[in-house]
Amino acid sequence: MFDITLATWQILVIKIIVILTVVPVGALVGGYAEHKVMAHLQHRLGPMYPGGFHGWATTLADGIKFLYKEDIIPAAADRKVFSLAPAAIMVPIIMTYLVIPIDRALIVEDLDVGIFYLLAVGSLSTIGLLMAGWSSANKYALIGALRSAAQLIAYELPIVLAAVVVAMLAGSLSLIDIVETQNWPFAIWPPGIGFIAFLLFTVGAVAEMTRVPFDMPVAESEIITGPFTEYSGMRYIFAHMFAEMGHMVAFGGIGATLFLGGYQPIVPIPFLDFIPGVIWFSAKTMFMIFLFLWIRPTFPRVREDQLQKFAWKFLIPVGLALVLVTGAWVLYV
Amino acid sequence: MAVIEKVKLPGPASWLLNWSRKYSLWMMQFGLACCGIEMGAAIASKFDIIRFGVIPFPASPRQADLLVVAGTVTDKMAAPIKRVYDQMPEPKYVISMGSCANCGGPYWDSYAVTKGVDQIIPVDVYVPGCPPRPEALLQGVIRLQQKISGENPSEKWLGHTTPIPVIPEPGLAGGV
């Protein structure tokens, strides 16, 4: 493609820089989208004045402001753990971006075990949440941390099962391969299986992001943003806002990649090929994000024990059955 | 953050910091009484305070920039208010909404009511009304934004702000 040869470390630096810009920008755009979409779903307008045109700069203002706000570490807190927790939350989320293929050639690292990597890294941020909640020396934070630990473990499984279904259908663990195998997006074909897997994934993703209706760990009206209760300033924005938004964009991308055909056209018509893959990918990611944003203002939140029951008694059996059915489909159809 | 208080900021940097604070006022809702309901109305779909970048989400004072004390401050409640204010990180602002929070209002002769929230915490903008209409709160927010845009960030950080004459913004100024 390009006739420039770079040393490995140079490529690595470039990749790091790209990722470190993409994630915050994605988070800012995601935050803005959340403001606006939620506002319109609620018959409001959302930010209008920051930045002039429809308040485009509102999350940017948030970012700058939080960067230089006073950073409070409570006296009773475990200082080291408290300070490290945001990093422990944020880094795994940034890491998920590494393997998402934005276009055929636009991928930071095409791992052979892409899906496996995603699932492994995705569950790491639980540790960060636990660290944050425990070290805050705040009862609400503690309750939140314990809730989130229990919840994230429970909802990791439906995502894993949905991903297993996809991997079985594609016959590969590489995300590029998964995208390339999807003549029709997996959410549509094979009929039934793909769609149920997609639903499993969506529910799991919402729970993983601790968003309504599965936002018991950070329930604002109940335990006051849970593990993040004591966080302020920069740490807060990394631990909560950037993490949540980054998470959402990442899950949007993963959902688009696994189930909606990634950078491929939505229907396999050659005529549509002139549209670049980046646009397809962004459109599909946006659709996923919209889905997440649409769910958020509509539902009340599920209680902690109901949430666990729902995961263990419903989603996981369905996922297991789905794996069986998929196996049958792959073998016999 | 020691840099900001020691260095004299160049104009554009001051502007940027002021701008970011102005349009990212996370609002701690301290709905105490009737004014709390009008504050809710200001947040809700007819008036939508989020249009100004005032975000009413944080439930914890640690993430808030703006404390809206809306309603009657009783002597029993004064200590929690002070505490919530102390828990907020600098730079922080306070809007006192309604007659009760301003100076006791209808309960000026009550034995249980604090005559004005400014006795316990510094107040930046006083919104009159009993309760003020939602638009009046919005106007208070606009005035606060005007005030912020005229501030010197390092002074604000140190906590001794000298009042700066406010240049009314043509687009936003709700004419008085």
Next chain:
Amino acid sequence: MAKVGSPSEERAGARGRVPSRHPEEGAAGAEGRFKTEEMILNVGPQHPATHGVFRLLATIDGEVLIDADPVIGYMHRGYEKLVEQRDYRQITNLVSRMDWLSGINNELPLALAVEKLMEIEVPPRAQYLRVILCEMNRILNHLMFFASFGAELGAITPTFYAFREREDIQRVMEATTGGRMHFGFFRPGGIKEDVPEGFVEGALAGVRQVIDRLPDYENLLVGNEIFKQRTIDIGILEEEAAYSYGVSGPIARGSGITMDVRKDEPYLVYDQFDFDVQSAPNGDCFDRFWVLIREVGESARIVEQAIEGLPPGPIMGKVPRVIQAPEGEVYVRCENPLGELGMYLVSDGDRRPYRLKIRTPSYSNVSALSYVLKNTYVSDMIAILGSFFFVLGDIDR
């Protein structure tokens, strides 16, 4: 925790409570379980779920709330003392601020009490207008309940929709009385001034809009499976417990008590209207919510009937220039949106009351909280607090 006439613990457990794990109560159950430690969680006074400054001292064991002790008084303003220094017109404006969601309903018992003492006959037009305004205020209050209940359960959108409808009705109220929340419109003998042109259309339109949008609300919350899970069989207040705690209003009706001062002891012209007392038998959060939402429809029916029959005529009875209630005492009760609001007025013939004892609905309702909250989940605490719709100003006065 004192249990006044409460049913047995087994029955409570059978009706959706968490089985007791408290070592004192269930010593048998303590063996063979994890050894857990209790934690005291201080909910409030500034907490997003307590709509106001309400404090709950909760003893929790993991996710289970073993004990809950409501602490009130953060909004105490000394109403009963203040009114002794003010004349009746000033009190009208003050009690409007007592329960800030139902201003005009608070003014009514005062006006009725003074009228009863002074033996003033209120002209029919004023009575009809009072009914209309009271019922519109009731709708406003119930919409606020809808808003806050949704928000506490995590569904933030109902808040925004409900406030939009509130705005429409508030507009009519403002054009009529001048205030959006505090009206100061009732006077002993009638109302302050007649309604402006366009009141009838505005009131009808506002009320009908709410009726039209009710299906939306039901789709958003009532029909929602998650909402049902969060509310059905949660926080049960049995009928006998409701009686013994003196609970009134929609919360009592949600426990199957068909009690409504408007029906039982009609004041104003409520006996001329056709409306039902909504009640539901189960006494859980869902039923309380159900009753409140149904009551919006009933209030709308009353408003429509009252507008239909609105007679022409004066709006003030024959009152002297200075309102001076003659010596005597009188108790008047009215159906506030949240329950029975009673005012016991003692007059010594002055322009000011000698004593005004106010029996507010929220105060009695909230006393049942610690009973209902016992042995529930922490998350259910939020649902229960939300369904026990109380207004702090009404509790503390």
Next chain:
Amino acid sequence: MAVDEHRAPRTTESDDARRLVKARRPGFGIGLLKGMAVTLKHLFKHNTVIQYPDEKQDLSSRTRGVIALKEENCTVCMLCARECPDWCIYIDSHKETLAPKREGGRPRKRNILDRFAIDYALCMYCGICVEVCPYDALFWSREFEYAEYDIRELTHEKEKLSDWMASVLPPPALEEGAEYPGSPTRAPEVADGAAAPVKPVQAEASDAAAGTPERRGAQAAPLGTGGRPADAGAPKEAKPDVGPVPGRQAEAAPAPEGAEPAAAEAPPVQEEEQQAAPSQEQAPGPEPTAEDHAGPGGRTETASPEVLGIQMGAEPASPSPRESTETPSPEVLGIQMGGGPAPSPGAGEDAVGAPEEAETRTPQEGPDPEEVARLQETPGPNVEVPNEEPKPTALDPTEDPKEVYEAVLSDQLAKGSSPEVAEARAKVARVKAERGIARNPGVATKEDS
């Protein structure tokens, strides 16, 4: 009014019970989808947000936004300040003695308003001051935008309050079936028929007043132009416009001819209008007791000279003031609508300007001090009031504070109070002793004996 179109659904009791049982049944996700449909529907709906600084609501004229002062109408009667539950109105005035108008007349006294301030930080926006003002000097304006950085700036002086007069709207027409205050007949046609009972009064008044044209001219200017003294020269220009104003203007027409420019430049203060008195004696005032609540009916007569002044001098080219929205002069409206619902019709409740008093007194004189005192036992901020400070019940200290402290302390400790409580009680007792308050009657008598 077609009420039936849309009636709220009526349900029977069994119906309700069935619906409740149905609603409580567990669902299978349909409810979730319905909810999502509701929010999605709103995504595509037209937004109804009022984008506040850019667009503003059209508020009704009764909206309690801010209290505006029509300075010329204020006679410093202090009713508002005394009736205010918050005591947030501050009035200062001084008395001026003017030379008698005629040779041998008694010298006139009048109150000059020095300061009229409302502390909007304290005001509870109840509107009692507007309601009680007998001379229509206070009005509700719709303005609400006056948030300040400093609480002291929320106390607005009379200049600012007068500025707000510009945004005062005329009172709304009333709903069908309403009785216009002060009208002898009922029902809607009142609005049109109201002119009849008023007419003779005005004729009388104009005749009586015609003798003193200069004063009338002077009064016309400040009142009629909505309280702008700068326009005091208006009568001259206004003269040609008087003609087209229909109806009762005809009788009033000759009067302004005599208005001299010199008189028109007179200071915008209320003058005694002694000539008006005879006209009021002939006015067929309504029964005071029966129509007490309808005070403005009384005001129709008392205010008539002013009204004429307005119509002659200052309502240029507004043939029907009821339709003109920008003229904030409610007197005119009041007359046209039959004594009309001026913004403070409730003035009748305390009705200082009620017919009875009006017969014996001239309108601008201000209420009788005795009358006011009788009506208003509540002391106002600007009046000599009994001190609010808690006063000791016994003036001489009867007990030695230290002794009391020790006695109470040991007493309390002996009773079994905790040391803290005992100390607190002892301190209270000491303070009381210092102020000379007997601890309790029993103790005092015991020590005395």
